[in-house]
Structure formats: C-alpha cells, structure tokens
Amino acid sequence: MWLFEDSCVICDAAANGICSSCVDQLVTAEPPRLLDISSVTALFSYEGVGAQLLQALKFKNRRAVLGTLVDALCESLPTDVDAIVAVPGHPVRVRERGVDLPAVMARRISRRLDIPTAEPLLRIDDGSQMTRDRSERLSIEFRAVRSAPHRMLLVDDVVTTGATAVACADALRLAGSASVSFAALAATPAPKFTHQGAVS
Numbered sequence: 656m657w658l659f660e661d662s663c664v665i666c667d668a669a670a671n672g673i674c675s676s677c678v679d680q681l682v683t684a685e686p687p688r689l690l691d692i693s694s695v696t697a698l699f700s701y702e703g704v705g706a707q708l709l710q711a712l713k714f715k716n717r718r719a720v721l722g723t724l725v726d727a728l729c730e731s732l733p734t735d736v737d738a739i740v741a742v743p744g745h746p747v748r749v750r751e752r753g754v755d756l757p758a759v760m761a762r763r764i765s766r767r768l769d770i771p772t773a774e775p776l777l778r779i780d781d782g783s784q785m786t787r788d789r790s791e792r793l794s795i796e797f798r799a800v801r802s803a804p805h806r807m808l809l810v811d812d813v814v815t816t817g818a819t820a821v822a823c824a825d826a827l828r829l830a831g832s833a834s835v836s837f838a839a840l841a842a843t844p845a846p847k848f849t850h851q852g853a854v855s
C-alpha cells in the first residue's frame with residue numbers, strides 16, 4: 656500500500672514510505688466540533704508517531720506517503736461538495752518549508768473525488784500584525800476573492816482549536832457558501848482531565 660519510497664519516513668527502517676510498526680502506532684483522531692462547520696474529519700491524532708509524521712511531511716517532500724494518507728482521508732469525506740479550498744499557509748513559513756501541505760492535499764482530494772478546487776482564500780496579514788499583542792495577532796482573517804460555491808470542503812494539514820478553520824468558513828459564507836465541511840490529516844488530542852480536574 657505504501658509505495659515508491661524505500662525507507663520509513665519515521666524510523667528509517669526499510670519500508671515503502673512508512674513501516675507497518677509506525678502505522679500501528681498512529682492514534683485515531685478525535686477531531687473537535689467546530690461552530691458552523693457541518694462536519695470535521697481527521698485521520699490520526701497529532702501525538703507521538705502522528706506528530707512526527709506531520710513534521711516529516713512538512714519538511715521533507717514525501718509525496719507518496721502524503722498521497723496515501725490523503726487517499727485514506729478521502730474514504731471518510733463527505734461527497735456532497737461543490738468545491739475544495741485549502742487553508743492558506745503563512746507565506747513566509749511556506750517558503751521556508753517548501754511544501755504547502757494544505758494546497759497539495761486540496762489538489763489531491765480534488766483529483767481523487769473529482770470535485771474542482773475553488774479560487775484560493777486570501778490571508779489578510781498586514782505588517783501591523785507584528786506590533787500587536789499576542790491575542791490580537793492570533794485573530795487572523797481570511798477573504799474569498801470571488802463568490803464561493805454553495806457547498807465547500809475546507810482542507811488543512813492539522814487542526815488544533817479549529818479557530819483558523821472557523822475564520823476561513825466565515826470568509827466562505829460571506830462570499831456566498833451555504834455549508835462548509837472541514838478535513839485535516841491530523842487533529843491535536845483533546846485536553847485530558849485528571850481526577851483533580853486540571854487540564855494537561
């Protein structure tokens with residue numbers, strides 16, 4: 656199943672892309688529920704091998720592994736979708752790492768499910784953000800350039816709180832979308848509560 660690459664992206668064992676023992680260590684994702692997003696799908700949890708896998712995909716160009724993961728994700732995606740759009744990456748970070756994972760994922764899902772990609776969202780990130788305090792800097796805004804199709808699938812590599820996905824969904828609705836679903840490869844694990852009620 657894992658084709659075309661001769662060593663495991665995680666442990667360097669001889670394997671096609673990723674070895675079976677690393678695959679076995681992936682934890683099933685429990686993606687967050689997000690306000691006004693009709694469905695949230697994620698493949699594995701962003702912890703342990705899952706976190707290493709995402710880092711490897713971001714910083715090495717391992718298209719075969721990425722392709723296989725995206726194909727697995729496609730098995731669980733809603734198909735009543737008119738168009739697919741990626742969460743726009745931060746331009747500086749995309750340049751540094753060389754792989755714009757959400758964009759690559761969106762193109763692959765588009766081909767696989769035979770659903771077109773939509774005009775990319777714009778990330779509104781003016782220079783003034785650098786001088787604001789942390790809480791303000793976290794509120795990133797997005798804008799759709801053209802009117803957005805009725806039913807959208809939004810794609811990102813990893814979902815944490817989902818704030819970015821919700822901001823993108825807001826932009827799509829402003830541009831005319833009636834429903835937005837969301838898919839990511841990985842979801843950060845939900846906070847665990849101890850018996851004292853503390854969050855770790």
Ligand SMILES: [Zn+2]
Nearest residue numbers: 663666674677
């Ligand atoms: Zn391995």
